[in-house]
Amino acid sequence: MNLLAPNRVDPAFRADVLAGFRMRPRAIPARWFYDREGSELFEKITELPEYYPTKVETGLLARHSADVAKIVGPGRAVVEFGSGSSTKTPHVLEAVQPAAYVPIDISGEFLRESAAALASDFPKLSILPVEADFMHPIVAPPEIASLPKLGFFPGSTIGNMVPRTAVNLLRAMVETLGVGAMLLIGVDRIKDVNALIRAYDDAQGVTAAFNLNLLHRINRELDADIPVDAFVHKAVWNDAFARIEMHLEAVRDVAFMIDDERFEMAAGETIHTENSHKYGPRDARLLLRAGAWTPLAEWTDAEDRFALILAEA
Numbered sequence: 001m002n003l004l005a006p007n008r009v010d011p012a013f014r015a016d017v018l019a020g021f022r023m024r025p026r027a028i029p030a031r032w033f034y035d036r037e038g039s040e041l042f043e044k045i046t047e048l049p050e051y052y053p054t055k056v057e058t059g060l061l062a063r064h065s066a067d068v069a070k071i072v073g074p075g076r077a078v079v080e081f082g083s084g085s086s087t088k089t090p091h092v093l094e095a096v097q098p099a100a101y102v103p104i105d106i107s108g109e110f111l112r113e114s115a116a117a118l119a120s121d122f123p124k125l126s127i128l129p130v131e132a133d134f135m136h137p138i139v140a141p142p143e144i145a146s147l148p149k150l151g152f153f154p155g156s157t158i159g160n161m162v163p164r165t166a167v168n169l170l171r172a173m174v175e176t177l178g179v180g181a182m183l184l185i186g187v188d189r190i191k192d193v194n195a196l197i198r199a200y201d202d203a204q205g206v207t208a209a210f211n212l213n214l215l216h217r218i219n220r221e222l223d224a225d226i227p228v229d230a231f232v233h234k235a236v237w238n239d240a241f242a243r244i245e246m247h248l249e250a251v252r253d254v255a256f257m258i259d260d261e262r263f264e265m266a267a268g269e270t271i272h273t274e275n276s277h278k279y280g281p282r283d284a285r286l287l288l289r290a291g292a293w294t295p296l297a298e299w300t301d302a303e304d305r306f307a308l309i310l311a312e313a
């Protein structure tokens with residue numbers, strides 16, 4: 001969502017970018033990837049042959065939503081965190097037979113489009129979109145106040161947070177959903193490093209374009225003149241932190257202006273743009289417990305590339 005007029009700058013974006021270029025090592029939060037161009041590039045990433053998470057998780061949902069429904073029971077309100085295009089949701093809605101569906105997303109535009117699309121497939125379902133930042137506890141619509149809840153957080157988005165932030169979010173979800181709630185969450189597994197690198201540095205260069213779009217966005221929105229052609233996309237596995245990191249590396253010495261401030265970067269210097277943490281089976285369960293959720297069941301693919309975990313508050 002952009003509530004600001006097209007040529008008005010989002011002050012939080014400007015503040016994060018300027019602070020990120022001033023610090024060492026330089027780093028910009030990954031949330032700023034998702035302007036319209038970035039969101040479109042991310043949709044393309046999910047269709048890439050190398051990017052297994054979407055395909056594997058969708059397969060797990062298609063195969064196991066009925067098993068989830070047996071544990072969860074009917075008549076809950078399904079609350080989806082960061083619903084985006086809601087592409088994985090129909091499997092869950094069909095199996096779980098909820099009394100209501102509450103998609104939460106920060107992008108109002110996305111939310112309205114996907115709620116309308118779902119409404120035509122589920123005409124009897126009460127759909128109650130909430131435009132909000134799900135990183136904080138959310139006041140649920142009054143219509144679902146008395147219903148037990150099932151939180152749905154697919155895509156391994158939890159992996160884009162450092163563990164401390166992930167735990168804070170899981171605890172905020174307990175507050176939003178209430179005691180007795182359940183949570184169905186997608187978690188990407190630690191696996192062969194080459195397979196991980198390929199997923200984040202694909203042959204067609206779509207992930208590179210997604211990463212570099214951040215610099216284009218800064219130029220478009222912040223009165224900046226970063227020479228984007230002086231940067232290349234890097235995806236590296238950081239074993240100590242069990243995460244893929246994305247960086248933008250300067251291939252030559254560069255100087256540029258952002259909003260009247262001059263920056264210089266030497267060849268080889270990087271901007272850290274994303275973390276994507278991966279979790280082994282025990283790590284994932286421990287993370288959930290630290291976030292005040294008790295794991296109840298989990299489903300993985302034959303190669304254990306990705307897990308769907310059902311937990312209760």
Ligand code: AVI
Nearest residue numbers: 045155156157160200207276
């Ligand atoms: C949204 N998120 C779970 C993706 C991931 O895999 O960490 C974002 C992404 N970045 C590069 N490719 C995909």
